[in-house]
Amino acid sequence: MSPSRPHRLSSWLLSSALLVALVPALLLTGVALRDLSSRELERATERSTQLARAVAGEVGRFLDGQIVEFTGLRIAVEGLSGGERTQLPDTLRPHLLANPALRSILLVDRQDRVVVAEPPDPDAEGSDLSGQPWLREARQRGLPTWSAATISTRTGEPTVTLVVPGQRWTVVCSLDLTTLGQVVERLHGRSLTGATMLDHDGTVIADQSAQRVREHASLRELPLVRRALLGQEGSEVISLAGETRLASVAPVPHTGWVVLVAEPVEAAFARLDQSRLILLAVLAGGLLAAGLAARLLARRILTPVQALAERTRALAAGEPVPPTPPGGTVQFRELEALSAGFDAMAEVVRSREKALRRSEESFRRIVDTSLVGVASTSLHGEILFANETMARFLGVPSAAALRGRKITDFYEDAAQRAQMVTDVLAAGQVANREVTFRAVSGELRTCLLNVARDGDTLIGLVVDISDLKRSAAERERLEQQLERAQRVEAVGRLAGGVAHDLNNVLTAVIGFGHLLAESLPPSHPERESVDGILEAAGRATALTRSLLTFSRKQPLQPRPVDLRTVVRGVASMLRRLLGEDVEFTVDLPDQPLVTVADPARLEQVLVNLATNGRDAMPGGGRLSISAARAAFGPGDAAAHGLEGPGPWLALTVSDSGEGMSAEVQRQAFEPFFTTKGHGKGTGLGLSIVHGIVHQHRGAVTVSSQPGAGTTFAIYLPASADAVAAPAHLEAAPTGPGGHETILVAEDEEMVRRVVTTTLTRAGYRVIEAVDGADAVARFRERRNEVDLCLLDVIMPRLNGREALGAIRLLKPGVRVLLASGFTGNVLEERGLDLESVELLEKPMAPAEFLRRVRQALDRP
């Protein structure tokens, strides 16, 4: 059974009280009404019957009076003799004057002829009445007889004829029935609205309505009337002229007529209705009083209960709880106890609520300030709650703005959300699910999601790992770059070492070669061979120089230069290099692009890259060079291997050649790595580019796809310096000589012999030392002779630096030249302080060597 809706206490109390009062009141009223009704019905019927009887009696007396009167008249006229016949009218006339109902009197003889008519009527006199049924009936009976009522042909009024038969004369009187109404009125002293006279066949002969009389209305169809015509009195409720009436009938004596008294039922039962009304009013009053009493009682009980309900509602709604009403209204001990109990409960609820609110505020603050996004959604994705962090993740201005939106709108891939919901429904939760949100700005955010189900709600914790992911990718890239750099570096060191040792050999070869060439006359048959040796040695020197450049052991001669000048300077040479089937374009800005660089090296970079491009386009194509300024954000600069945001200059060389695979790109800058056929390339071209660019504190990148060409981008630091005008240095055609004494310390005997020979031939005196310690010893012996010390840097026992130190202890102002197969910066790395010491790089042509020696000796 379903629980029904609870009743209102006040209504229940009221209806109960009314019910208790109503049942006996209704029973009592019902019994009283029943009793009253039956008595009133009896009384009204009795009254109506008596009235009908009284009217019938009155009419009967009126008619009897007429019979008496005209019987007297009949006797009077019969008493007249034949000679007194002329007196007949005079006998009749007083009756006409005295009787208001009388309209005419006829005296009829034995042959049924009218002899006298009063008032006089020539038409009537002599008329034959033998056809009249009432005359025949009266003669047969020998008694006064009433005719049926008719409408008078003369007056048009209802008329009845009284026939009084006699021996000689029969008296025939016409009486106007309208006077019957006056008779009844006289009887009751009021107009008898409901009295109707009916003749012996039920036709109306007297009535309030003259029309009904004129129209010969018949009431014979009423059973009550039919019974009355048979002589029965009676009463009945009938419908007459469209109205319901209480009717009573009574026969009029001797005539066969009937009096019908009809009264509207409202009037007939007016007293009954009045009594009923009083009874009902008493009943209603009683019920009203009961209701009021019940209401008063209910209010006394309900007022404190309602106050308690109001306070409970306020407590539930979190509003201030109104105070307990003053004691006057609470008059029941039970209710007082209830109120006190409520107060205690309210206090407990308030304190719990306060603690709960504090706790909730605390948790809310934690959630709002958390770096983790927190959100709850419906299963369909409607966001029910979100913290500010979540709003920030999704690029929405506030957490409130997120509420009501669909979380699915923020998923980059709706399938991720669907899968997550499926998994949560299956397992109750998901942990560390990686999903991608698209923020309002369109930015994609990779997040880790932990979701748990709570009924129809999904609660999710979201951690944004976008930066972490980016950092990891950057680190991987940097590690790859470092690995590559380290590999190039290791190769460079190897190449540098080889080049150094080779330089010493070449120094000897070139030195002795020159000596030999100088000692042979130009026409000497061996002179061609010597020149061949020297040319090969020259090529070997260029090779070792390239190796040293790649390993950044080739010293730079940097100065501010305009990249545009460099490109334009090399352009015509490149056009020739590329050939006619390659379309070559140069794109340069109008503004200067100044960097501090060795222009010769930059030219080499361009040549190497152009050569590389040409080799990638054997069937021809396009090659373009462009230069521009470039600026990077901190991340982008690092991604390109640059040290800072710039400003940078970018030099780009693009070809439309066959392109490179990722693997080839990874190895492109390694020395001796080549994709060209055997004997076609050294594998050093891009290594040298890499070395030169990094020596200029720049970076080089390659982007390429197989079949889609290759683009090299070189980034160099921009400079604000002005570009200096190019210096024109002209080297002396032959080395100068002198007569000074020079201490030569060189552990390589072959090199030592070449140097000594070169110096001796130029006129110098030479003191030879086989290593550093030997050099110091020789200097100590002959310190006053020595004008210049020429020390190899790398030597056994004491190296050049140590030897120099010892020598300077002996003679602080001595002139010194250091010589090495390494470049200066390598020596610095090895801890050799070269400050104020000039360095000669081996191998070197004899003329150049002698010029440098002379410069050292001539220095003030």
Add this chain to the structure above:
Amino acid sequence: MAFPKRPAWLAIALLLAACQREPIKVGGVFGLSGRHYGLGLSGRDGATLAIEEINAAGGPGGRRLEFLVLDDQQDPEAARRAVRGLVEQGVVAIVGHMTSAMTEATLPIANQAHLLMVSPTSSASKFQGLDDWLVTLYPSSRRSAAVLLDRLTRVDKVGRLAVVYDLSNRAFTQSWHDHLQEGLAAAGGRVLSVPFTSGAEGSLGELADRALATRPDGVLVVANALDSAALCQQVRKRSASVRLYGTDWGFTQDAIAHGGRALDGAIFTLSVDLEGRSPAFVRFREAYLARFSRAPDFAAVLSYEAVQLLAEGLRRDATREGVRRVILGLGTFRGLQDEIRVDALGDTDRPPFLMTIRDGRVVRLQ
């Protein structure tokens, strides 16, 4: 005391009213007051008896007839008021009037409203042969006059005939006068015209003097029952030998009561045999006598038949147009005494015959 408890009979009445279908309203217009009331009363009572019998049998098509009766007061204006009132009340058809003058006054209203009037006793010749909304049950005055004319010329050898006729029902009386005037002239006789207006004459004796002034062989009275009786009395007072003639309108039981011996030997036309022996007529006469405590006259018979004819139509179609269509298409109709022919124009064929009065009793002339 027979006194039903009010709530009980009220409830039963309501229940019956709820169960019954809507009644069919039928109007009745009769001259119930004034000097012509005798004809009107008989008409009303004959019609009432028929209505009561039809309703007792369940009504046409199960619908009760509601009979709304009005008095035309033998006054054209009152008659028009009454018919207009019945049209407004939505009656389907009207039974009435009893006199040709009233029918003449209201027929245009009925034609306009497409309301069928079934007149029991209107018999003026002018109503014959018209495509209108009137059905008459009585033979035309032309036919009745022809029967009387035959008697006058062939048997009674009347050469001079005084015709006393009432102008208050001129549509009827004038046509009698004209037919006889025409017929008698053709036979070499002559009609002496004595018109009068019922109720307006000072003395009927003077009227009788005028009728007898030319020494006629006979006097024909075309007037209502009271006037006919009174006139015959005055004529007979003045001449014991002159022959008296009358019409069925004037020579009713009332006339015999008021006329007495003066009417003995008078001859008049009639179309209803009041002494008829057909079972339907016998049953009707007994019922009428029981209901109204008097014997029916020809007007009661014709009114009764008029309602029966109407009911026959209503049984098949209870609309104004429909009931006319049905009745005009019937062909024949079973009256209380004979099969009556109804033609497509609503005229009936009922042969008139002659009656006379001997010792206060009406006797049919062979």
